[in-house]
Amino acid sequence: MVVLRAGLCPGLTEDMIQLLRANGIRTVVDFVSSDLEDVAQKCSLSYKALVAVRRVLLAQFSAFPANGADLYEELKSSTAILPTGSPSLDQLLDSGLYTGEVTELMGAPGSGKTQVCLGIAASVSLGLKQHVLFLDSTGGFTASRLYQMLQARTEDEEEQARQVLGRLRLCSVLQLEALQRIQVVRVFNIYELLRALQELRDRLSQQVVSSMGPLKMVLLDSVSAVIYPLLGGRQSEGLALMMHLSRELKTLAREFSLAVVVTNQVTRDSSSGPLKPALGRSWSFVPSTRVLLESKEATWDKASTQRAATLAKSPRQPTGIQVELDIG
Amino acid sequence: MQREVGTLPLAPALRARLAAAGFQTAQELLDTGPCGLSKEIGISREEALEALQVVRQECHGDAARTAGGSGATRKCTALELLEEEQTQGFIITFCSALDNILGGGVQLTKITEICGAPGVGKTQLCMQLAVDVQIPECFGGVAGEAVFIDTEGSFMVDRVVDIAAACVQHCHLIAEAQQEEDLGKALETFSVENILSHIYYFRCRDYTELLAQVYLLPEFLSEHSKVRLVVIDGIAFPFRHDFEDLSLRTRLLNGLAQQLIIIANDHRSAVVLTNQMTTRIGQSQSTLVPALGESWGHAATVRLIFHWDNSQRLATLYKSPSQKESTIAYHITSHGFRDVQPPAVTHSTEGPELNPRKRPRTEEEKQ
Numbered sequence: 001m002v003v004l005r006a007g008l009c010p011g012l013t014e015d016m017i018q019l020l021r022a023n024g025i026r027t028v029v030d031f032v033s034s035d036l037e038d039v040a041q042k043c044s045l046s047y048k049a050l051v052a053v054r055r056v057l058l059a060q061f062s063a064f065p066a067n068g069a070d071l072y073e074e075l076k077s078s079t080a081i082l083p084t085g086s087p088s089l090d091q092l093l094d095s096g097l098y099t100g101e102v103t104e105l106m107g108a109p110g111s112g113k114t115q116v117c118l119g120i121a122a123s124v125s126l127g128l129k130q131h132v133l134f135l136d137s138t139g140g141f142t143a144s145r146l147y148q149m150l151q152a153r154t155e156d157e158e159e160q161a162r163q164v165l166g167r168l169r170l171c172s173v174l175q176l177e178a179l180q181r182i183q184v185v186r187v188f189n190i191y192e193l194l195r196a197l198q199e200l201r202d203r204l205s206q207q208v209v210s211s212m213g214p215l216k217m218v219l220l221d222s223v224s225a226v227i228y229p230l231l232g233g234r235q236s237e238g239l240a241l242m243m244h245l246s247r248e249l250k251t252l253a254r255e256f257s258l259a260v261v262v263t264n265q266v267t268r269d270s271s272s273g274p275l276k277p278a279l280g281r282s283w284s285f286v287p288s289t290r291v292l293l294e295s296k297e298a299t300w301d302k303a304s305t306q307r308a309a310t311l312a313k314s315p316r317q318p319t320g321i322q323v324e325l326d327i328g
Numbered sequence: 329m330q331r332e333v334g335t336l337p338l339a340p341a342l343r344a345r346l347a348a349a350g351f352q353t354a355q356e357l358l359d360t361g362p363c364g365l366s367k368e369i370g371i372s373r374e375e376a377l378e379a380l381q382v383v384r385q386e387c388h389g390d391a392a393r394t395a396g397g398s399g400a401t402r403k404c405t406a407l408e409l410l411e412e413e414q415t416q417g418f419i420i421t422f423c424s425a426l427d428n429i430l431g432g433g434v435q436l437t438k439i440t441e442i443c444g445a446p447g448v449g450k451t452q453l454c455m456q457l458a459v460d461v462q463i464p465e466c467f468g469g470v471a472g473e474a475v476f477i478d479t480e481g482s483f484m485v486d487r488v489v490d491i492a493a494a495c496v497q498h499c500h501l502i503a504e505a506q507q508e509e510d511l512g513k514a515l516e517t518f519s520v521e522n523i524l525s526h527i528y529y530f531r532c533r534d535y536t537e538l539l540a541q542v543y544l545l546p547e548f549l550s551e552h553s554k555v556r557l558v559v560i561d562g563i564a565f566p567f568r569h570d571f572e573d574l575s576l577r578t579r580l581l582n583g584l585a586q587q588l589i590i591i592a593n594d595h596r597s598a599v600v601l602t603n604q605m606t607t608r609i610g611q612s613q614s615t616l617v618p619a620l621g622e623s624w625g626h627a628a629t630v631r632l633i634f635h636w637d638n639s640q641r642l643a644t645l646y647k648s649p650s651q652k653e654s655t656i657a658y659h660i661t662s663h664g665f666r667d668v669q670p671p672a673v674t675h676s677t678e679g680p681e682l683n684p685r686k687r688p689r690t691e692e693e694k695q
Contacts, residue, residue, distance in 0.1 A: 002350065002352055002356070003349070003350040003351060003356065003368075005356075005359070026350060027350045108622065108625065109622075109625030109626050109628075109631065109647050110625075110631065110646055110647035110653075114649050115649070118649075121406075134406075137586075137589075138589065138626065138629065139437065139438055139439065139589045139592060139593060139629050140438075140629045140649045141409070141649070142413065142649040142650040143406050143407075143409035143410035143412075143413050144410060144413050144414070144650055145649055145650035146406055146410075147410055148650075176407060179405065179406040179407035179410060180405050180406070180407045181405075182405060182406035183403065183404070183405050183406075184403070184404055184405065184406055184409055185402065185403045186402035186403075186593060187402075188586050188589055188590045188593070189586060191335075191336075191337040191386075194331075194335045195386060198331050198335075198387075222626065224623075224626070225582070225585070225586065225626065225627075226586070228578065228579070228582035228623060229579055229582045229583035229586060230579075231579065232575040232576070232578065232579050237340050237343075240334055241334070241335065244332060244334050244335045248335075265622070265623055265626045266622060267621075267622045267623055268621075268622055275622075278623065305652065305653075
């Protein structure tokens with residue numbers, strides 16, 4: 001639906017555009033789908049010129065089909081599997097988070113979504129030394145908790161370092177470096193989120209080697225906090241924005257080989273119905289893998305750090321597998 | 329790929345017209361210019377100029393954006409955040425057990441929700457916090473002011489006077505014990521009248537007033553930059569009655585939550601909300617759960633649930649990004665919110681472990 005403008009391609013002059021517009025052809029789609037002989041007669045333009053313009057426009061605007069085998073080769077070489085730092089969760093996700101895909105974690109309040117996200121960020125930043133972008137829309141990102149997790153993870157390495165180098169200071173350097181690789185952006189409404197994603201895309205496509213470095217993971221906590229205020233009511237604007245967001249996330253994941261993790265809420269139909277993921281059916285098509293986190297205890301009287309993770313949707317594993325997680 | 333027209337923060341009617349005219353990306357809008365735009369979609373030149381202004385702001389990255397204000401993206405590395413958090417203060421509650429499970433007290437820049445049955449002490453804690461936020465820094469406080477938004481009408485000034493008097497007396501005792509100059513100086517300005525004059529009280533009678541008050545709060549806070557605590561006592565009350573359209577309620581609550589998070593973050597203040605409890609009737613039993621539904625549970629970053637166990641009041645930390653779930657007991661005395669006094673034990677047996685809760689309270693004020 002691109003509007004025809006002078007200079008869109010060589011051979012498309014302002015006069016041509018005025019003549020075409022007078023006959024009801026305003027966009028590229030109108031032009032390409034109309035009968036050029038007819039147009040040439042009505043607008044008194046040369047048929048050859050119109051055909052040349054059409055060829056250029058088609059080359060510019062159409063999508064190219066790709067061979068299945070080529071696609072497979074490309075996928076094999078560009079997909080990476082990132083471990084989440086928790087062996088049971090890795091087992092649930094078929095050895096980890098796949099780049100090029102959107103994974104969703106959903107759960108009730110207090111079920112541990114933010115903790116799992118922090119754990120993933122810590123594991124990718126410390127273990128794989130890759131950069132991580134954390135988009136925080138709930139204000140739940142606590143750097144001291146992240147530091148605690150990093151400390152817990154470097155304890156094994158501490159032993160080795162002590163034996164090899166005899167110096168403990170090396171480990172805190174590792175943690176500080178890991179913290180520097182995690183960039184946190186606070187986005188509290190949908191437009192800020194879209195702007196942040198656009199900035200990320202610009203940065204990645206220009207391949208600016210800035211403090212960002214090789215980015216492999218984008219975590220969004222939580223997507224429902226920014227979309228919920230828009231949904232419902234008479235306007236369908238909320239759904240449109242949600243679809244724009246989903247398209248941004250998926251193209252980012254696919255084009256730049258990133259693993260995208262989002263967290264979502266759960267709601268109930270009525271006060272006694274079963275829990276279901278928020279944002280409705282339209283959103284359910286966006287993530288390729290969905291994991292539900294639950295507390296083991298039904299009431300809030302007893303405290304524990306055990307959580308149960310169930311696979312609700314996956315392209316690779318059978319659904320319904322459940323593992324236990326410790327978010328302590 | 330360019331920024332699509334559908335994702336720009338323009339009015340919906342304008343967006344619909346742009347889509348009908350065939351504009352797809354922001355770059356096309358900028359290329360067309362205001363005259364062309366007003367001709368294409370039939371709006372006045374001023375409107376076209378305004379729209380292009382918005383588009384330009386959205387698309388031109390950090391360079392064009394001025395520092396500060398709501399337009400700047402809040403970007404930093406985790407390391408910088410860690411340093412920020414370590415220097416941030418907490419608002420103590422005078423109940424050391426509760427402060428311990430919260431990790432030092434009520435955290436700034438986060439939303440804390442207190443849920444509980446009627447009479448368990450939610451408003452008492454709010455009033456205590458409104459006084460405690462004003463404790464000078466040399467005593468371990470954050471030296472800020474408080475905004476108290478009351479929807480239920482349960483704010484009792486004479487009670488706040490009692491709490492403030494007890495707090496001032498406590499600080500005097502510490503100053504005398506420590507005999508330091510700056511403590512004495514800080515105490516000159518820390519009096520009951522001063523405390524009361526720094527609590528800004530708003531009374532909201534229904535949900536429209538509450539929403540209006542919260543949306544106008546950023547302006548108020550930029551004038552009163554010392555405010556470090558915003559209390560909304562009774563966020564459930566205006567939303568629970570006479571609401572026919574539940575989806576509207578969810579939408580309004582979520583918008584409110586996002587607005588509160590923005591306030592907490594931009595003005596570095598703590599936001600404390602109180603919520604009521606409702607009964608969920610399950611298959612075989614009924615349980616008490618916080619009101620306002622499942623989606624509201626995600627609004628608060630930290631959730632405390634106050635409940636009774638026979639005649640003892642208990643507080644459970646149910647949701648927190650950095651602390652474990654745990655339960656402690658507390659007490660409400662004439663001085664305000666306090667620890668449970670352990671029963672009088674014979675002094676010979678336990679030695680220095682005796683009354684562990686009494687000793688940490690004085691040490692805490694020193695921090």
